[in-house]
Every structure is written in C-alpha cells, then in structure tokens.
Amino acid sequence: MDDDTGILIFLGVGVLVLIGIIVFGVLSTRRKRAATQRTFTVRQASIGGQPFLESSDLDASDKRQEELFRATYLIGGSLVLAWAGADGDRIEQEVHVSRISRSLRAGWPQAKLGLSVYFREWEGSEFPVRFTVKGRDKVTSVELDATGVRAVDAAQNLVWSAPWERLLVSNGTDIVLSDGASKTIRFEPLADEPELEEILIKYGTMKQMHF
Structure with missing residues (x-):
C-alpha cells in the first residue's frame, strides 16, 4: 500500500468518525426535545x-x-x-x-x-428588609423593598441601585448583581442570612456572570 492510499484510508476513517459524532449529537438533541419523562425531582x-x-x-x-x-x-x-x-x-x-x-x-x-x-x-411579604453584607465597592448593606434593590456604604450613601424589573442576578460562591445596563456590584451575604440570596433569586432575573 503506497503512502497516498494510506492517507486516503486515514481521512476516510476520520470522516466516518466525524459523521458518527454529528449523528449522535443530533439524536441526543432530538431525544431531549421530545422527552415527556421528568428527570428532575x-x-x-x-x-x-x-x-x-x-x-x-x-x-x-x-x-x-x-x-x-x-x-x-x-x-x-x-x-x-x-x-x-x-x-x-x-x-x-x-x-x-x-x-x-x-x-x-x-x-x-x-x-x-x-x-x-x-x-x-x-408575594411582597418580605419587604422592606435590610441585610448587612461583606461587599466590595464600599458596599456594607443591601436594602430591598417593593420597588427594587439599593446598596449603601457605611455612611448610608447610595452606591448602586436597580428596580426589580431590570435586576440581573448571578448567585455563585458570592452574589453578582447588574442593573441591566453596565454597572454591577459583588458581595457575600452573611452566613446566617440565607434569605437575602433567596429574595434576590425570587424577584430578579438570573444571568450567569460568574464565569
């Protein structure tokens, strides 16, 4: 077998493998789209x-x-x-x-x-409420009410705010919030105050901003 024949066989096998991967992916996607059985609990x-x-x-x-x-x-x-x-x-x-x-x-x-x-x-029973946080950008606490979220510093000056309808939330090892435009803040809730993360998830809109 000459070199050209070997190369052609190698390329042919590669094409078959690629086709197999594509077919498997298409079938897997179709199965997901057609699924009627719940996989979640x-x-x-x-x-x-x-x-x-x-x-x-x-x-x-x-x-x-x-x-x-x-x-x-x-x-x-x-x-x-x-x-x-x-x-x-x-x-x-x-x-x-x-x-x-x-x-x-x-x-x-x-x-x-x-x-x-x-x-x-x-609905709305959580408001108004205030949480102390470990934040960056001088944020020391987060205030929530029926209109939205406010982050303030130690002197109670407004650092950041967003109405609920524009609030984007990414909850990972810490919490990243966006006002839906260009400004974000990042902070960690206190360990004994899990309610903050849950309220933000409830009324905000998830957007992955951690990675």
Whole structure:
C-alpha cells in the first residue's frame, strides 16, 4: 500500500468518525426535545417562614426539562402545601403559583440550573428588609423593598441601585448583581442570612456572570 492510499484510508476513517459524532449529537438533541419523562425531582423548602418549591439540579442546556417543570407549575395554578408552623402544628393550605425563578447551581464547567416556585400568598411579604453584607465597592448593606434593590456604604450613601424589573442576578460562591445596563456590584451575604440570596433569586432575573 503506497503512502497516498494510506492517507486516503486515514481521512476516510476520520470522516466516518466525524459523521458518527454529528449523528449522535443530533439524536441526543432530538431525544431531549421530545422527552415527556421528568428527570428532575422537586422538594418543598422554607425560608423566613415562607414555603416554596425547588427543583433538583438541571442541565442548563436541557430546555425540555425546564419546559416540563413550567408546565407542571403553571402561573396562576393552585396546589395544596403542608408544613410545620412556628409552634410545630401542621399547617395545610391551598396556595397559588405567582412566579417561577431560575438560579445558578454548582460551578464551572458543570454549571447547573435550579428552578424555584413561589406563591401569591407571600408575594411582597418580605419587604422592606435590610441585610448587612461583606461587599466590595464600599458596599456594607443591601436594602430591598417593593420597588427594587439599593446598596449603601457605611455612611448610608447610595452606591448602586436597580428596580426589580431590570435586576440581573448571578448567585455563585458570592452574589453578582447588574442593573441591566453596565454597572454591577459583588458581595457575600452573611452566613446566617440565607434569605437575602433567596429574595434576590425570587424577584430578579438570573444571568450567569460568574464565569
């Protein structure tokens, strides 16, 4: 076998391998798009006395699973939740879905997506509230109310602000917020105040800004 024949055989094998990879990718994508079986699980959680539902980690590229999640919990739809009250008594209540929010789970390069379901009965109940944070850009605390988010310094001077409808949130090892234009802030919530991250996820819009 001469050199030219060997090269042609090598190129032919390479083409077949490439075709196989493409076909496998197309079939995998079609299976995801046509999926009717849920691969996620859902658990009930509570923060600040407010019950909500959250999904297990989802592959951020698997749009079909997010569609199935949203079809399961339609905005305006109702369901019955049960949880333990402050005195330990069982509370059972019909609640109504008001919003579904996305959040960042895990980290690079295997970042995952989380979905949370919130209910009309607690919509806006968190406000107004203020949290101390470990921030950069002189930020020492974050204030939240029905209109949006304000970050202030130790002298209570405004450092940054954004209305909820423009707020972009990236929650990783710390939190990055964007006003939807060009200005961002970065800070870490205190370990004993997980409510801050959850409220930002609930009312903001997720945008990956960590990597």
